[in-house]
Amino acid sequence: MTDPIILAVPKGRILEEALPLLARVGIVPEPDFGDKNSRALRFRTNLPEIDLIRVRAFDVATFVAHGAAQLGIVGSDVLAEFDYSELYAPVDLGIGHCRISVAEPADMAAKDDPRGWSHVRIATKYPHITQRHFAARGVQAECVKLNGAMELAPKLGLAPRIVDLVSSGRTLKENGLAEVEVIAEVTSRLIVNRAAFKTRAAEVVPLVDGFRKAAEGAAA
Numbered sequence: 001m002t003d004p005i006i007l008a009v010p011k012g013r014i015l016e017e018a019l020p021l022l023a024r025v026g027i028v029p030e031p032d033f034g035d036k037n038s039r040a041l042r043f044r045t046n047l048p049e050i051d052l053i054r055v056r057a058f059d060v061a062t063f064v065a066h067g068a069a070q071l072g073i074v075g076s077d078v079l080a081e082f083d084y085s086e087l088y089a090p091v092d093l094g095i096g097h098c099r100i101s102v103a104e105p106a107d108m109a110a111k112d113d114p115r116g117w118s119h120v121r122i123a124t125k126y127p128h129i130t131q132r133h134f135a136a137r138g139v140q141a142e143c144v145k146l147n148g149a150m151e152l153a154p155k156l157g158l159a160p161r162i163v164d165l166v167s168s169g170r171t172l173k174e175n176g177l178a179e180v181e182v183i184a185e186v187t188s189r190l191i192v193n194r195a196a197f198k199t200r201a202a203e204v205v206p207l208v209d210g211f212r213k214a215a216e217g218a219a220a
């Protein structure tokens, strides 16, 4: 028997939105998969030819790019940050809606003009997106890499501005920050390892079609 196809799913907030989508594709994971207390990392499904792994959001792209998993579900923020050439992202799944934005303390934003910036210091989990965004208009971005809680950086003097994900805007507001520029809108994508798309086409192509139909059905 050939090895099962492995689908990598992020264990954070996308997981909840991914479960109904998987059901529409006809993939029902074993019960432990949705249980945040479970320590298991690899899970069987109702389909013997498909297993799921639950990994950190940024690691979904790494597992799939290296062919350790054939498919994955990942935010377009992660794809833009890594820009892996081994990945093909054929389906916008319409889940995980948010945006990636520049923010700064609300009192500073009230009198700031982003058009006047020539050099910015930014705390972020996304240094490549940040540098590309600012380089495109000739602004030099010096990034301090953090893995979370970016919102603390301005008040504590680590960096006056941040680049982070924003959805309701509540996290910014509760930390005295204001959004000053939207860099990009974000949704989650189905990603496929390019080599697997060719070598395991008989299994991968119907799955990609299944996800496309499930995403279109949810949007209709």
Ligand SMILES: Nc1ncnc2c1ncn2[C@@H]1O[C@H](COP(=O)(O)OP(=O)(O)OP(=O)(O)O)[C@@H](O)[C@H]1O
Binding pocket: 010, 011, 012, 013, 014, 055, 056, 057, 058, 074, 075, 076, 077, 078, 096, 097, 098, 147, 165, 166, 167, 168, 186, 187, 188
């Ligand atoms: N506020 C949000 N609203 C909607 N989608 C979001 C939001 N925050 C993050 N996402 C999406 O979910 C993905 C995972 O988010 P995030 O990195 O915050 O999760 P996490 O569980 O903290 O991940 P990790 O622990 O691996 O860093 C992001 O890459 C993004 O695509």
Ligand SMILES: O=P(O)(O)OC[C@H]1O[C@H](OP(=O)(O)OP(=O)(O)O)[C@H](O)[C@@H]1O
Binding pocket: 012, 013, 148, 149, 164, 165, 166, 167, 168, 169, 170, 171, 172
């Ligand atoms: O605009 P809001 O609706 O407040 O959402 C934005 C927050 O959501 C994400 O964090 P998450 O909750 O995933 O936690 P994390 O920073 O620990 O990853 C993001 O990093 C922001 O902090």
